[in-house]
Amino acid sequence: MGLYGEYIMKLDEWFEKNRYKCQSFSNIKRLVRLKKEKGLTISLCIPTLNEEKTLGKVLDTVKPLMDKHHLLDEIIVIDGNSTDSTKDIAEMRGAKFFRDSEILRRYGSVGGKGDALWKALYVSQGDIIIFLDADIKNIHPRFVYGLIGPLLTQNNINFTKAFYRRPIKVGEKIVPLGGGRVTELLIRPLFNMYFPELSAFIQPLSGEYAGRREVLEKLSFFTGYGIETSLLIDISKKYGLETMAQVDLKKRVHRNQDIASLSNMSFGILQVFTKRANTMGKLIQVKDIRRSYNTIERYRNDHNKIDYKMKPKLIREKQRPPIITINEYRKKFNKESDPSWEKYTLQKIVYTDLDGTMIDHHTYSYIDSLDAINLLKKKKIPIIICTSKTRAEIEKYRISLNIRDPFISENGGAIFIPKNYFKFEYSFDKETSKYKIIEFGTSVETLRKILDTIKQQGYRITTFEDMSETQLAKDAGLKKEEAQAAKLREYDEAFKIRNKKDTEKITQIITDEGYNHTKGGRYAHIMGQNDKGKAVLILTELFRRKYKDLGRETKTIGLGDGQNDIPMLKEVDIPIIVKNTANPELDVDFDVKRTRQNGPKGWSRSVKELI
Ligand SMILES: [Mg+2]
Numbered sequence: 001m002g003l004y005g006e007y008i009m010k011l012d013e014w015f016e017k018n019r020y021k022c023q024s025f026s027n028i029k030r031l032v033r034l035k036k037e038k039g040l041t042i043s044l045c046i047p048t049l050n051e052e053k054t055l056g057k058v059l060d061t062v063k064p065l066m067d068k069h070h071l072l073d074e075i076i077v078i079d080g081n082s083t084d085s086t087k088d089i090a091e092m093r094g095a096k097f098f099r100d101s102e103i104l105r106r107y108g109s110v111g112g113k114g115d116a117l118w119k120a121l122y123v124s125q126g127d128i129i130i131f132l133d134a135d136i137k138n139i140h141p142r143f144v145y146g147l148i149g150p151l152l153t154q155n156n157i158n159f160t161k162a163f164y165r166r167p168i169k170v171g172e173k174i175v176p177l178g179g180g181r182v183t184e185l186l187i188r189p190l191f192n193m194y195f196p197e198l199s200a201f202i203q204p205l206s207g208e209y210a211g212r213r214e215v216l217e218k219l220s221f222f223t224g225y226g227i228e229t230s231l232l233i234d235i236s237k238k239y240g241l242e243t244m245a246q247v248d249l250k251k252r253v254h255r256n257q258d259i260a261s262l263s264n265m266s267f268g269i270l271q272v273f274t275k276r277a278n279t280m281g282k283l284i285q286v287k288d289i290r291r292s293y294n295t296i297e298r299y300r301n302d303h304n305k306i307d308y309k310m311k312p313k314l315i316r317e318k319q320r321p322p323i324i325t326i327n328e329y330r331k332k333f334n335k336e337s338d339p340s341w342e343k344y345t346l347q348k349i350v351y352t353d354l355d356g357t358m359i360d361h362h363t364y365s366y367i368d369s370l371d372a373i374n375l376l377k378k379k380k381i382p383i384i385i386c387t388s389k390t391r392a393e394i395e396k397y398r399i400s401l402n403i404r405d406p407f408i409s410e411n412g413g414a415i416f417i418p419k420n421y422f423k424f425e426y427s428f429d430k431e432t433s434k435y436k437i438i439e440f441g442t443s444v445e446t447l448r449k450i451l452d453t454i455k456q457q458g459y460r461i462t463t464f465e466d467m468s469e470t471q472l473a474k475d476a477g478l479k480k481e482e483a484q485a486a487k488l489r490e491y492d493e494a495f496k497i498r499n500k501k502d503t504e505k506i507t508q509i510i511t512d513e514g515y516n517h518t519k520g521g522r523y524a525h526i527m528g529q530n531d532k533g534k535a536v537l538i539l540t541e542l543f544r545r546k547y548k549d550l551g552r553e554t555k556t557i558g559l560g561d562g563q564n565d566i567p568m569l570k571e572v573d574i575p576i577i578v579k580n581t582a583n584p585e586l587d588v589d590f591d592v593k594r595t596r597q598n599g600p601k602g603w604s605r606s607v608k609e610l611i
Pocket of ligand 1: 520521
């Protein structure tokens, strides 16, 4: 159930407990009193597209709830470019009228009901927002007070959804249907299969619902008919089914759409459904979410005979980000200083060096960073080890710390992504039984040839290859099996310059040969055109894609202590230099935070402060 849900409620219990009747809330004076006590305001938003036939009656019916009873604070009509008299009707009756294409123009206009609702969040003011479709023929105040009721009487309810009987004519008979046709033929089977907790909604696609602004503003909005589906999936995932309720509004009469429109609508809903199911790993990845929908048309051909043709139609559900991530919105609602929204809309990622940062420079121990590591794991914040160490060395830390996120080896030589970590397709260079590998580095064999020519010119250097396991163990203060792992280099060779005064000449030769060099805590390194920064950039792109699907923006934190960490620190949103008294203080020409304490102690403290 909900990621942040405090407890898990059984579905049948939820069905009984969180199902309300509109008549329980017909005492409007009581609702108004509760609203005042809680200091809340309420906006009614009606999306329209050529609704001149029904809009007038809808507005006449709900208007007294604002003017006379003061249950509503505003009534807003968000219009998708109607060509009939929708605008005049709305304005004549004192509703605030907006064209959705004129709201937040910078973000473009996609059209579609979902886009209108997303933009309604921006132009409305209320703490509670209720959405009503304009095509209700039997409109009654219960549509409003029924949906608002649970939100005013129950503090734990975030979202209410309407259900009702929807009589339709089948042949000559009027039959009541539970859901609509799309619900019964498409959504209910899909929910039962993949999101069974949502199968208890009687009318998951009903267009009447209400929610708290603090919740709605933190959700992605799909722009078309998929909006109802994504709201149910996302609210139940982020806030828990126990914060949702459904309300019986008795009966709803409206015009029935023809089967061709319902077919198109279903395809949009299926796009949204597939997207969410993919992201949550519930469906095998569909390579591309198709937007072209083939419909079949019957027509009379040139010989006046009935024939069939295929007619592709473009149906596109675009995903809008949570509106709270939009600067204009945060400014307007004064949310700049309130960091609580980040929890729902921001995903942090930590990139970290190992030596002298997450682990101790001398002892290689992570005892002082363990608290913070566990906190990161608990908060599901990926920990990306990004170091000059080899794959074999990093694997040991990943196993003992039980970290399962991708990692970057040998100064950005390659990114190792555990198979199935990202559920979408992306390009990579190599595949092993455990990883998909994106390579940036030059093979170590080529790099060693350059070091050989340096030796031949009389410079005294000792490479990891030159040292035996025992020698390296002694020199680096490692255990023998650790030295063995350190020697398993793939994209970078580490070496020691015997005479410090040769440093400049040696690095010049490396540069002239077209390779790169850097200095870690203990050793110099030669490598290809890779650096930690390039790998961080590519991996962050993959994370952005993953979390964007979940409606979250990505914020990266980087922690390092050496010169080889600078490219990584440049590519992250929050760079942190960890103090390391074994090395001279690192100088950079961009803004960084610096830890006060040394090594893992400083590392741990900054990580805890940031999350
Ligand atoms: Mg280091």
